[in-house]
Amino acid sequence: MYTTDLSGKKAKPEAAITENPAKLAAFEARVAADEFIEPKDWMPEAYRKTLIRQISQHAHSEIVGMLPEGNWITRAPNLRRKAILLAKVQDEAGHGLYLYCAAETLGVSRDEMTEALLSGKAKYSTIFNYPTLTWADIGAIGWLVDGAAIMNQVPLQRTSYGPYARAMVRICKEESFHQRQGYEIMMHLAAGTDAQKRMAQDALDRWWWPSLMMFGPPDDKSPNTEQSMRWRIKRDTNDELRQKFVDITAPQAEAIGLSVPDPALKWNETRGAYDFGDVDWEEFYAVVRGEGPVAKERNQARVKAWENGAWVREAARVHAEKRANAKIAAE
Amino acid sequence: MHAADGKMALEHARDTYTRRMEGVSLWVLPSAQIIASDPGDAAALFAPAEDKIYRHPTFYKIPDGITHI
Numbered sequence: 001m002y003t004t005d006l007s008g009k010k011a012k013p014e015a016a017i018t019e020n021p022a023k024l025a026a027f028e029a030r031v032a033a034d035e036f037i038e039p040k041d042w043m044p045e046a047y048r049k050t051l052i053r054q055i056s057q058h059a060h061s062e063i064v065g066m067l068p069e070g071n072w073i074t075r076a077p078n079l080r081r082k083a084i085l086l087a088k089v090q091d092e093a094g095h096g097l098y099l100y101c102a103a104e105t106l107g108v109s110r111d112e113m114t115e116a117l118l119s120g121k122a123k124y125s126t127i128f129n130y131p132t133l134t135w136a137d138i139g140a141i142g143w144l145v146d147g148a149a150i151m152n153q154v155p156l157q158r159t160s161y162g163p164y165a166r167a168m169v170r171i172c173k174e175e176s177f178h179q180r181q182g183y184e185i186m187m188h189l190a191a192g193t194d195a196q197k198r199m200a201q202d203a204l205d206r207w208w209w210p211s212l213m214m215f216g217p218p219d220d221k222s223p224n225t226e227q228s229m230r231w232r233i234k235r236d237t238n239d240e241l242r243q244k245f246v247d248i249t250a251p252q253a254e255a256i257g258l259s260v261p262d263p264a265l266k267w268n269e270t271r272g273a274y275d276f277g278d279v280d281w282e283e284f285y286a287v288v289r290g291e292g293p294v295a296k297e298r299n300q301a302r303v304k305a306w307e308n309g310a311w312v313r314e315a316a317r318v319h320a321e322k323r324a325n326a327k328i329a330a331e
Numbered sequence: 332m333h334a335a336d337g338k339m340a341l342e343h344a345r346d347t348y349t350r351r352m353e354g355v356s357l358w359v360l361p362s363a364q365i366i367a368s369d370p371g372d373a374a375a376l377f378a379p380a381e382d383k384i385y386r387h388p389t390f391y392k393i394p395d396g397i398t399h400i
C-alpha cells in the first residue's frame with residue numbers, strides 16, 4: 001500500500017528505553033483511548049520518525065502515481081474521458097500536497113522530502129513502477145489501484161495523528177470517484193468489441209498481482225505491524241486488507257465478464273471468503289529494491305520536472321522579493 | 332501552501348482546496364504569523380464547555396406532554 005512499511009527491518013526498540021516513562025505512558029494511554037495526537041503534543045521520537053516515513057512515503061506515492069496516468073491524458077479516447085482523467089490526476093496532486101503538509105507538522109521540511117524522493121532514498125508504492133501500456137490500464141488503475149488505496153485509507157481516517165487523519169478524510173472523499181471512473185472504463189471495454197474486451201482482460205491480467213502486492217508483505221514478514229497497530233498508525237494487517245480486497249474485487253470482475261488471473265481463486269463457503277493463490281513475493285521485493293519495470297523512468301521524470309521547474313521557482317522568488325522591496329521603499 | 336507571495340499562495344490554494352466546493356472563500360497568511368494556543372493549555376481553554384453542562388438544552392427536564400420546546 002501507499003503506506004506499507006518497505007524497510008523490511010524491525011525498528012529498534014531503543015525508543016521505549018530512552019523516552020521519559022511517565023510521558024510515554026500518558027501518550028500510549030491517549031492513543032489507546034483513540035484520542036488524536038496533535039503537532040504540538042508530546043510524542044515519542046520513534047512515533048514521530050515512523051509517521052514521517054509513512055506519511056512522506058504516502059505523499060510520494062500520490063505524486064509519482066500521477067505519472068502512469070499522466071502518460072495517457074493526451075491519448076484519452078474522447079473529450080469526456082480526457083476531462084475525467086485530468087481531474088483525477090489533479091486530485092492526486094492535491095493528495096500529495098495534503099500529505100506533505102501533514103508530514104511538515106512533524107518537523108520535516110518539504111525540501112527534505114523532495115530531496116529524498118529525487119535521490120531515490122525515499123520509497124513509494126511499488127505499483128507505480130509498472131508501465132501503462134494501453135488505455136485499459138487507466139481503467140485497471142482506477143478500479144484496482146485506487147480501490148486498494150481506499151481499502152487502506154478508510155481506516156486511516158481514524159489514525160492517531162490528527163493532521164494525518166484529517167488529510168485522509170479529505171482524500172477518501174475524492175477516491176471513490178477515482179475508483180468508479182476506472183471501473184466504468186473497464187465495464188465499457190468489457191462490453192465492447194472483441195479487441196476491446198481483450199484489452200480489458202490483458203490490463204486485469206497485468207495489474208491484478210501488483211495490486212495485491214500493494215498491501216505489503218505477508219503479516220509474518222511484516223515486523224513493525226504490531227507496533228504500528230498499537231500506535232494506531234495502521235489499523236488492519238496487510239493480510240487482512242488483502243483478503244478484503246480480493247473478496248470485494250473478484251465479484252466485480254465477474255460481473256463485467258472478466259476473469260481474475262488466478263486459477264486458485266475460489267469462494268470458500270466455510271471461511272466466507274475467497275481462497276486465492278500465492279503472490280510472487282520475489283517480484284515484490286525486487287520492485288522495492290528499485291528493480292521495477294519502469295522505476296528508472298519514474299525517477300527521471302521527477303528529476304526532470306524538478307530541474308525544469310527551477311527557473312520558475314527562482315523567478316517567482318525574485319519577483320516577490322522585488323515587489324516587497326518596492327513596497328517598503330514606497331512606504 | 333508553499334508560495335513566493337500571497338497571490339501565488341492564493342492560486343495554489345485554489346487548485347488544492349476548492350475542487351469539491353469545500354468553502355466559500357480562501358484566505359492565506361504567512362504561517363510564521365499564526366499565533367496558536369498551546370495544547371498544554373487545552374484544559375483551561377476548553378474546560379468551560381464541560382463543566383457548565385447547563386449550557387446544553389438537554390440539561391433541563393421538561394415533563395412529558397409538553398411539546399415544541
Ligand SMILES: [Fe+2]
Pocket residue numbers: 062091092095149171175
Ligand atoms: Fe490519491
Ligand SMILES: [Fe+2]
Pocket residue numbers: 092146149175178
Ligand atoms: Fe486516487
